[in-house]
C-alpha cells in the first residue's frame with residue numbers, strides 16, 4: 001500500500017514561500033506536497049517549484065484542502081484571519097509572521113496554548129531561538145535578554161560602516177529579500193519590536209502588550225554616517241538592539257540603536273546576521289547567533305516547523321504566568337544612541 005503525501009496549503013509564495021517549496025522538493029525524507037498555493041497575482045512569473053496548477057487566489061480553498069497550513073504572506077489583517085480560520089478547522093499552522101503574533105496574540109492564544117501554532121521562522125529566521133527559549137532555557141529563571149533581531153537594519157548598519165549610503169544599502173537589502181514588503185517596518189524598528197514582543201512573552205511575561213513595546217521603539221532611520229563613524233573610532237559599533245531587563249520592579253521591553261563596545265558578543269554580528277544574549281539565573285550567559293533574514297535561512301525554519309507539525313509534535317509552549325521580576329539584580333546597561 002502506498003503512503004499518501006501530506007497536503008500542505010501555502011498562503012503566500014514570495015521570497016520565503018517559493019524558497020520553502022524549492023527546499024521541500026530536495027527533501028525526499030519529508031513526505032508532503034503542496035495542495036494549494038495562495039498568491040495575489042496568479043500571472044506573475046514564478047520558479048518551477050511553485051507548481052502552476054496549485055496556484056490560486058482562493059484562500060478558503062487552500063485551507064480546506066490542506067492537512068496543515070503555512071502562512072507566508074505577511075500582514076496582520078487577512079493573514080491573521082486566515083490563520084484563525086485554519087486553526088478553527090483544527091489544522092496546525094506554521095507561520096513566519098511576527099507582526100501577526102505580536103499584534104493578534106490574544107486571539108491566537110487559545111491555539112498557542114494547545115500547541116497548534118509553529119513560528120520558529122518568525123524570529124531570527126533559521127537561527128533557533130523560539131525552541132531554546134521555550135525548551136532548554138526554561139530550566140533557568142530569565143534575568144535579561146539583549147538581541148539584534150532585524151537583518152535589514154543590521155545589513156544597512158554594516159554597509160554604512162563600509163561607506164555605502166543608507167539608500168543604497170536599503171535598496172540592496174530589499175533586492176536580497178531581507179526587507180519587509182513595507183521596509184519602514186524594518187528601519188523604524190517595528191519588525192524588531194514585533195520579534196522582541198514574542199520573545200518577551202515566551203520567556204518573561206505572557207501578557208506583555210504590543211502597544212507598550214511599540215511605544216518604546218526607535219529605529220535606525222535617523223542615524224547619520226557621522227554617528228556610525230564616531231562609534232567605529234571608539235572601537236565599537238552601532239546596532240539596533242531589543243532588550244528585556246528588570247527595572248523599578250517591572251520587566252522593561254524596548255528597541256533602540258545602541259553603542260556596543262567591540263568586546264560585546266553582539267558587536268561581531270554583521271550583514272544579515274542576528275544575535276541574542278540571554279542571561280538566566282542558573283545557566284548564566286547564553287549566546288545564539290546566525291542568519292536573521294533571507295529566503296533560505298527562513299525556509300529552513302519553516303521546513304523544520306512543518307516536519308514537527310506533520311508529526312503532530314506540539315508547537316512552542318506558553319509560560320503559565322509572568323516570571324517574578326528580580327529586585328536586587330543589576331542588568332547590563334547598553335549605551336543608547338541619542
Ligand code: NAP
Nearest residue numbers: 012013014015016039040041072073074096097293294298
Ligand atoms: P513576499 O515576498 O512579499 O511574499 C508574500 C507572498 O504572499 C506573495 O506570494 C504574495 O503574492 C502573497 N500575498 C501577500 N498578500 C496577499 C493577499 N492579500 N492575497 C493573496 N496573496 C497575498 O514576503 P516574504 O519575504 O516571503 O515574507 C513572508 C512572511 O515571512 C512575512 O510575514 C515576513 O515578515 C516573514 N519573514 C520573512 C523573512 C525574509 O527574510 N524575507 C524572514 C522571516 C520572516 P504575490 O506573489 O502574487 O505578490
Ligand code: HSE
Nearest residue numbers: 150151152179180293
Ligand atoms: N525583514 C526581516 C528582517 C525579515 O530584515 O529581519 C526577517 O524576519
